[in-house]
Amino acid sequence: MENWNRDPLNAFFLGYKAGVKGYKLWCPENRKVVISRDVVFDETAMLPNLSLKDSSNKENQKQKYAEADLVAYALNVAEDIDANQEPSNYSEAFDSSFVGIVAMHDLELKHLDVKTAFLHGELEEDIYMQQPEGFIVSEKEDYVCLLRKSLYGLKQSPRQWYKRFDSFMTSHDFKRNSLDSCVYFKKNSDGSFVYLLLYVDDMLIATKDKGEIRKVKAQLREEFEMKDLGPSAKPVSTPLAAHFRLSSALSPQLDDEIEYMSHVPYSSAVGALMYAMVCSRPDLSYAVSAVSRYMANPGKEHWKAVQWILRYLRGTTDVCLQFGRTKYGVIGYVDADFAGDLDRRSSLTGYVFTIGGCVISWKATLQTTVALSTTEAEYMAITEASKEAIWLKGLFSELNEDLQISTVFCDSQSVIFLTKDQMFHERTKHIDVRYHFVCDIIARGDIVVSKISTHENPADMMTKSLPITKFEHCLDLVGFHC
Known part of the structure; x- marks a missing residue:
């Protein structure tokens, strides 16, 4: 600070330094931040330009600095403002x-x-x-x-x-x-x-x-x-490409990897994606479900998957849910991916429900019980979907909307037999009792479970990465259009 008494210098006002009397200033000439009480503000300048000590040198006050100084200025401000409000690290x-x-x-x-x-x-x-x-x-x-x-x-x-x-x-x-x-x-x-x-x-x-x-x-x-x-955020066509094989084995092990990931805003990015998925983007369900499993200790490959989803959003800002008039009631589609989780070998449940051909309810989640076969995984998935169907039917009934019996479509014929015939009891008695709920509601006639071709089942996109053609077809089936 010993040099400040000699000649007036131009500076930019940054704010106030906590616990210190004086103004916080950015001085481009010395390329540093200083604290000073001896300042005169120039209120005629477009930028918050001011001079230390006096304002006699008007010509110097009108100088514009090189773009390189603007970079330094911006980075310095970003580093030093309250960490809760602005960037806290490089x-x-x-x-x-x-x-x-x-x-x-x-x-x-x-x-x-x-x-x-x-x-x-x-x-x-x-x-x-x-x-x-x-x-x-x-x-x-x-x-x-x-x-x-x-x-x-x-x-x-x-x-x-x-x-x-x-x-x-x-x-x-x-x-x-x-x-x-x-x-x-x-x-x-x-x-x-x-x-x-x-x-x-x-x-x-x-x-x-x-x-x-x-x-x-x-x-x-x-x-x-x-x-x-x-280019930054170059758009891609699907929420998560098939080459992403995410698991906890990809979490950081070495110190430099841990240090790198400590500066990555993984949790906040996944949280933002989850908000979009819950509100209006069923197409993100599988991808968000996949990346959210590694919130506690994400690695570089997990972060690349999140960036991929953001790139997908960049290219699909115009897509939306489209509702219209219809006589059709609630229709559901359900699918499962057997042992799709690479860490615990848990299977995935995915379902979507539509009314008037447009999706109104969707879910992609890991099953809490490990299935021993594809049929068991599908059986547990259809039970979860049936519970959602009953809830939706009751909701619309109280809203004075008298809908027909809900139909749930599944692409597994063996599961449909399993839900209707108790002859298979010996093969299913080890499954959690709560999953047998589906048999009772089908017997009562509350819902109807019907077969659908895998190629026409939009719930497929809720359980796995799909080729672009199949993925776009799934979106069309549930009224998700540009």
Whole structure:
């Protein structure tokens, strides 16, 4: 603070620092945040521009700062405001501040990933490790291995990877931001900027010119093995692709993975998706059910699945539920996926109910009892769907809507026989008593269970990932249209 008494400097007003007397200011010239009580506000400036000590230098007050300073300014504000209101770490600032500048300046944005990033680090000291199991040299069991390159699991790995990447960026005329060492920028001859933001092995590149993005990508590929993840939030056609095989085995084990996931807003993202699914998006049911099982300890692959769902939403903002007049009553569709959960081998129940050809009730959930066969899984699923049918029928009855007997469609003929014939008692007596409820209500005539082709059963989308053609057909069957 000893330099502030010499000459007046321009600064931006940021707010008030808790527990300190004075104004909190961002000074672009020194590229730092300062606390001062000696300020004069310039109320004629469009931005909250002010001068320290006096306001005599009007010309300096009208100066506009380079876009690189705007980046630093935005990131600094994001880091320092109340954590309950604004981003509390770099990962959140990465999403909310630089992305804001992308929108403000209409920049092109590209998402890249460095494959096996930590293996690119160069070790600066001698590190030894025990011979790995299965690769022990005979008669030299007491020897150790001298590492020639960085490995995952080393405490040095993240730092050494960053130093290698930083050296590469500075050698290509990029400057490192003084306030956040993971933000790089380069000014082109035409006055435009290229921005690169790094978070562990993920990076975003933004600039006005697509050619500049291609140039930077080519430079990166010369040095590192890269994976091009395409434009940010590039739309996809299904809520969850079949290549996602989610399980708890994908949860983080190593310290660097745990640290990475600690900055990922997994819970809040899944919560937002769950809200959308419950309110108006039955097409998300299976996908949200899958990712919500790993809220306690999500891994990178789980997070990629969440990002996939968000990309699906990006491409389906126009779809909606469409209701119309009809004489038809409540119709239900039910399906099960035997042992679909890879962790506990639990089966999945999925059902949808429509009125007037449009879906009004839906559910995708794990069964609480482990089924021993596909038939048992379907039997337990149809019981859950029948309970929903009875509730809907009672609801509409009290609303003075006299609906016909509800029909529940199932694509398993063996289950339909099981619900109507007690001859199969020996094969089902181990099933929880509550699941036999369906037999009683069918015998009373409260609901009718009918066979439907698997290809015409929209509940299929509630229990598994489907090809795009089948998935879109399921949506059509329940009145979910653009």
